[in-house]
Amino acid sequence: MKIHRKKKLGVILFVAAGLSATVGLTLFALGQNMNMFYTPSQVAMGEVETGRRFRIGGMVKEGSFISESDSLKVRFETTDFVHAVPIEYEGILPDLFREGQGIVAEGSVDSRGVFSASKVLAKHDENYMSQEVKAALDAADALKSNNSLQSISER
Amino acid sequence: MWMWFAKLGSPRWFYEISTKWLPWLASAMCILMIVGIVWALLFLPPDYQQSFTTRILVIHVAVAGTSLAFFPLMAVAGTITLVWKMKLADMVAKHAAPLGAWFSFVTLATGSLWGSVMWGTWWEWTDARLVSMLFQFFLLLSVVALRSAIEDPDKSAKACALLSIVGCINVVIIKYSVEWWNVLHQPSSPLSTSNGSANGPEFWMATGVMILAVYLFFIVSLTLATRNEILQRERRSQWVQEIVRTS
Amino acid sequence: MLEAIQFSSLREFFEMGGYAFNVWSVYAIFSIFVLVNMLLPILRKEKIIKELKRRASFEKAETNSVREP
Numbered sequence: 001m002k003i004h005r006k007k008k009l010g011v012i013l014f015v016a017a018g019l020s021a022t023v024g025l026t027l028f029a030l031g032q033n034m035n036m037f038y039t040p041s042q043v044a045m046g047e048v049e050t051g052r053r054f055r056i057g058g059m060v061k062e063g064s065f066i067s068e069s070d071s072l073k074v075r076f077e078t079t080d081f082v083h084a085v086p087i088e089y090e091g092i093l094p095d096l097f098r099e100g101q102g103i104v105a106e107g108s109v110d111s112r113g114v115f116s117a118s119k120v121l122a123k124h125d126e127n128y129m130s131q132e133v134k135a136a137l138d139a140a141d142a143l144k145s146n147n148s149l150q151s152i153s154e155r
Numbered sequence: 156m157w158m159w160f161a162k163l164g165s166p167r168w169f170y171e172i173s174t175k176w177l178p179w180l181a182s183a184m185c186i187l188m189i190v191g192i193v194w195a196l197l198f199l200p201p202d203y204q205q206s207f208t209t210r211i212l213v214i215h216v217a218v219a220g221t222s223l224a225f226f227p228l229m230a231v232a233g234t235i236t237l238v239w240k241m242k243l244a245d246m247v248a249k250h251a252a253p254l255g256a257w258f259s260f261v262t263l264a265t266g267s268l269w270g271s272v273m274w275g276t277w278w279e280w281t282d283a284r285l286v287s288m289l290f291q292f293f294l295l296l297s298v299v300a301l302r303s304a305i306e307d308p309d310k311s312a313k314a315c316a317l318l319s320i321v322g323c324i325n326v327v328i329i330k331y332s333v334e335w336w337n338v339l340h341q342p343s344s345p346l347s348t349s350n351g352s353a354n355g356p357e358f359w360m361a362t363g364v365m366i367l368a369v370y371l372f373f374i375v376s377l378t379l380a381t382r383n384e385i386l387q388r389e390r391r392s393q394w395v396q397e398i399v400r401t402s
Numbered sequence: 403m404l405e406a407i408q409f410s411s412l413r414e415f416f417e418m419g420g421y422a423f424n425v426w427s428v429y430a431i432f433s434i435f436v437l438v439n440m441l442l443p444i445l446r447k448e449k450i451i452k453e454l455k456r457r458a459s460f461e462k463a464e465t466n467s468v469r470e471p
Contacts, residue, residue: 008238016320023324027335035337036281055281057337094275096204104339121274126344127353128209130200136351188436192429197407197415207408207419211428218432254439261435268424372436379443386450390457399454 037104043115044083050109056085057104057123065099078103078115085109089117096122164241166385167394173378181375187368191217194361202358208269209358215265217365219288221373222262223329225255225295226322233316243381245312246388248319250380252298254373259292274339283332284340287325294322 027034037057038048048054058078065076072091076099077084087105097103102123107116129137195213202209229251235244266285271277279285298315305311333342344354389395409415418425 005238009234012234012237012320016323019321020324020327023328027328034283034335036279036283036339037337039337092275094273096273097275098204101204119276121276121279121339123339124205124273124341126342128202128205128212128344128358129353129355130357131203132200133351133353133355134203137353196429197409200408201419206421207425208421210418210425214428214432218435257435257439261431264431265428268428272421272424372439376439376443379440379447383443383446383450386447386454390454395454396458399451399458402451 039080040083040085060099087115094122184371191365191368211269213362217369219262221369222258226326229319230323233319236316246384256295282338283336287329
């Protein structure tokens with residue numbers, strides 16, 4: 001390679017490295033602000049002031065979903081398996097919404113410690129499977145927990 | 156060692172070799188495209204949660220994945236332009252930008268059509284994955300605008316090359332946004348080889364065919380556009396005039 | 403892997419489990435995207451060749467006319 005080309009390539013690499021370092025540091029500084037939502041634990045630890053609008057993301061706790069029959073009002077709890085936060089919402093829920101599913105809700109915590117949501121989004125995880133596979137996996141899980149229960153009772 | 160490199164930079168060599176290869180690439184693309192679409196539409200099993208909307212994701216994943224190739228390609232071409240002043244590299248970069256904008260737009264549109272029914276929203280400004288992909292769309296449009304804004308072709312090539320190299324940073328952000336931050340967008344799926352588990356071959360095989368088809372489409376379309384550019388820029392050369400006379 | 407076709411009737415196929423609008427819109431957008439980006443460069447090539455041919459014959463006529471007198 002000719003010397004002036006080597007020089008040019010060096011300058012380009014230097015500029016590219018410098019820019020990526022700048023962007024990297026900026027993103028690092030932004031840190032928490034780049035997150036779309038807080039977890040229930042963060043909310044329970046008081047990381048968000050009451051009355052402030054924010055987003056909370058977690059799983060819909062199994063068995064916590066209650067809906068009123070005559071309106072669109074629903075109540076459920078969202079959890080990260082450490083802390084749970086109760087949520088109230090009135091409106092149409094996305095098709096993916098169900099117990100055990102990840103959700104993101106937008107709203108604020110009131111004085112009772114209840115999160116009243118103006119919007120509820122369903123989050124999908126990275127797992128895709130057919131109904132048959134899901135049924136087979138669930139059956140296997142049930143069998144496993146049955147066996148462990150049995151081994152406990154045998155003891 | 157530099158022989159092949161110098162040869163690769165010759166527009167004439169590229170034009171002649173692509174004349175030979177294009178029919179093969181284009182037919183492979185057509186076959187894979189048809190197989191992928193028919194497979195996805197007819198045979199893909201419905202997901203236990205999303206029902207038939209996984210048919211959207213087959214297209215979305217293939218186009219989105221390919222859209223990430225544009226900035227690295229344009230950056231490599233730009234570096235070659237800046238350092239070695241190779242004409243061919245700039246011709247490829249010039250036509251990659253608008254095609255990349257198309258890819259980014261289709262990624263956003265198909266993603267929105269899935270999100271509107273599954274997430275319950277068309278668009279979320281707070282999701283780092285969504286916003287960084289929108290940013291890539293605007294960046295590619297600005298590369299196109301920059302190209303036409305500067306009249307001196309040498310200067311505009313240099314400016315576009317620099318912007319392309321800088322734009323690569325955004326590709327890294329798009330890729331890792333789902334891991335670095337809490338976002339609505341799901342992370343990429345781990346592939347499983349067994350049929351009885353999540354993300355088994357019954358799901359990703361159709362997507363795999365579609366990814367190959369879309370990559371081939373990207374190569375074929377970009378090659379066609381580059382060949383047009385060669386014909387125009389080299390119109391005074393003997394070999395182009397020969398092609399014009401015989402066609 | 404290639405299991406049976408997932409639909410028992412044509413109507414079911416068009417309905418896509420109730421997601422007809424979203425699924426079919428995506429395939430329509432994708433088809434337009436592929437067709438446009440294949441056809442545009444092909445049509446452009448024809449235009450370029452035509453233009454270059456016209457120019458070549460024009461230049462030929464010019465050199466001939468210079469030679470004639």
